[in-house]
Amino acid sequence: MAKAHILVLPLPAQGHVTPLMELSHRLVDHGFEVTFVTTEETHARVVGALQAAGGTAALAGIHLASISDGLEDEDRKDVGKISDSYSRHIPGNLERLIAEMEASGRPKVKWIICDLHMWASFVVAKKLGIRVAAVWIMAAAYLALNMKIPKLIEDGLLNNNGLPERDETFQLAPGMPPLHTSELPWINFGAAEWETGLFEVSRQTERLSALAEMVVCNSFREVEAAAFTFLPNVLPIGPLTSDGELRKPVGQLLPEDSRCLPWLDAQPDGSVVYVAFGSSTTFDPRQFRELAEGLELTGRPFLWVVRTDFTTGDLSEAWFDEFKARIAGTGMVVSWCPQQQVLAHRAVACFVSHCGWNSTIEGVRNGVPFLCWPYFSEQFLNRNYITDVWRTGLAVPPNADGVVSKEELRSKVEQVIGDSEIGERARLFGDAARWAIGEGGDSYDNFRKFVDLLRE
Known part of the structure; x- marks a missing residue:
C-alpha cells in the first residue's frame, strides 16, 4: 500500500522549524511520506546548514520543498508586510507547489500538518479538500493565554488592542505561571507594529485551532498539567525528538560547530x-x-x-x-x-x-x-x-x-x-x-492517536 503523503509547514523561523522537523522524522519512522515546506529564504538556509554537515541524505526520507513569500530581505523586518505576504502570496504559491508535485508523479497530498501560526495553509487545505492537523510548538500555557484573550478583555485587564489596562501580575489558574501585564507575549517586541500584528495573530488562535481535526503540542502533561485542563482537545506529544540518539538533523538555519x-x-x-x-x-x-x-x-x-x-x-x-x-x-x-x-x-x-x-x-x-x-x-x-x-x-x-x-x-x-x-x-x-514519551506514557499514547488519525 502506498505511503500517505503529508505536507508539513512550519512558520519560517528556527524555533518553529526545529520541532516540526523532529515531528517529520517521527512520521517518516511510522511509514508516512513527508514533504517539509518552508519559504525560499529559510529553505536555502536549512539546505546550506545540511550541506556544511555533509549533505541532505541525513534527512532520511524527508523531502524538502520551498515556496516564495513574495518578500525582499528588508520586507521581513516589517510585520505588516509579512502578514500581507501570508495572506496574498503563500496560499497561491502553496497551491501551485501541491499541483506541481502531483503533476510530477508524487502521491496526492492527504494531510497538511501546519504550525498553528501558518494560517494561510488552512485556506489552501479547505480549497483543495486536504485534511488538516495543527501543531502548537510553544508552551501550552501560552496557547491557553491566547484562548483566554476574550475573557481578559471582558474582565478589563486588556483593552481591545491587547494593551494592559492595569499594572499587575495575574495567573490563569493555580499551577500555571504567573505573568505581569508588562510581559504579555505580544507587547514586549519594542515596536508597535509588531505588537499589533502579533496580538491579532494571538486572538485568532482559537478560531484557527477549531479548523484542525487535531491539535498537538510539543509539551507533556506532567510539566503543564494545569494548562492542559484549559485545553482538553489539545494533545501533548512532547518532548519531541528526531530520534533516540539525537543524530538526525533538526532543520538548523546555521551550520553547527560539532567540535x-x-x-x-x-x-x-x-x-x-x-x-x-x-x-x-x-x-x-x-x-x-x-x-x-x-x-x-x-x-x-x-x-x-x-x-x-x-x-x-x-x-x-x-x-x-x-x-x-x-x-x-x-x-x-x-x-x-x-x-x-x-x-x-x-x-x-x-x-x-x-x-x-x-x-x-x-x-x-x-x-x-x-x-x-x-x-x-x-x-x-x-x-x-x-x-x-x-x-x-x-x-x-x-x-x-x-x-x-x-x-x-x-x-x-x-x-x-x-x-x-x-x-x-x-x-x-x-x-x-522520559516516562511521558516512553511506551505507555501519556505523550506516547497521544502520538499513537495522532498517527492513527493520519492513517485514516
Whole structure:
C-alpha cells in the first residue's frame, strides 16, 4: 500500500522549524511520506546548514520543498508586510507547489500538518479538500493565554488592542505561571507594529485551532498539567525528538560547530555552564562584555554560543579576541551548536538561556537546571514556569541600568549549581519527560492517536 503523503509547514523561523522537523522524522519512522515546506529564504538556509554537515541524505526520507513569500530581505523586518505576504502570496504559491508535485508523479497530498501560526495553509487545505492537523510548538500555557484573550478583555485587564489596562501580575489558574501585564507575549517586541500584528495573530488562535481535526503540542502533561485542563482537545506529544540518539538533523538555519562535543567529553561531569540565547536575541556591546566577563569570573568551564549577529553596535574585535585567548583553557565559544546533544551531555551543569520554548523543553527533558535570561515574546512566561512553578532554576535580573552585571551572573551560577533541591527537581522532571514519551506514557499514547488519525 502506498505511503500517505503529508505536507508539513512550519512558520519560517528556527524555533518553529526545529520541532516540526523532529515531528517529520517521527512520521517518516511510522511509514508516512513527508514533504517539509518552508519559504525560499529559510529553505536555502536549512539546505546550506545540511550541506556544511555533509549533505541532505541525513534527512532520511524527508523531502524538502520551498515556496516564495513574495518578500525582499528588508520586507521581513516589517510585520505588516509579512502578514500581507501570508495572506496574498503563500496560499497561491502553496497551491501551485501541491499541483506541481502531483503533476510530477508524487502521491496526492492527504494531510497538511501546519504550525498553528501558518494560517494561510488552512485556506489552501479547505480549497483543495486536504485534511488538516495543527501543531502548537510553544508552551501550552501560552496557547491557553491566547484562548483566554476574550475573557481578559471582558474582565478589563486588556483593552481591545491587547494593551494592559492595569499594572499587575495575574495567573490563569493555580499551577500555571504567573505573568505581569508588562510581559504579555505580544507587547514586549519594542515596536508597535509588531505588537499589533502579533496580538491579532494571538486572538485568532482559537478560531484557527477549531479548523484542525487535531491539535498537538510539543509539551507533556506532567510539566503543564494545569494548562492542559484549559485545553482538553489539545494533545501533548512532547518532548519531541528526531530520534533516540539525537543524530538526525533538526532543520538548523546555521551550520553547527560539532567540535564542542569532544570538548565536552574532556570536561568533568556536571561542570560546564552552557550559554545560548537562541536565534533572535541580541545584546548591545556593554551587556555582551558583562556576560563574557561574568563567565570568566565563574572560573568554571563554559560553552558559549555567539552568533555572528549576536551583538548590536560596535564591539571591539580586538577585545573579543583577547577574551577568547584568555579563556582558551577553560571556555569554548562557538557560532552555533547541536544543542540537543549538548544538553544531553553528562558534563553540563546548568543552562544560561533566553527561555525560548524549544530550549526550555530540551533542558527540562535532560534534567538541566536553568539560569533564566528572557529577551522577548513568551520567554517571560517560560521563565516563570522555571522559577515559580517548577522551581528548576533562577532568574538573572538586570540592574537599574537594565544590565545584568558580571557579578550577578557569577553569583547566580554558583547559586543554581550549588542548590541541590533545584538539581533534584530538575532531575525529576527529566525522569517525567522520559516516562511521558516512553511506551505507555501519556505523550506516547497521544502520538499513537495522532498517527492513527493520519492513517485514516
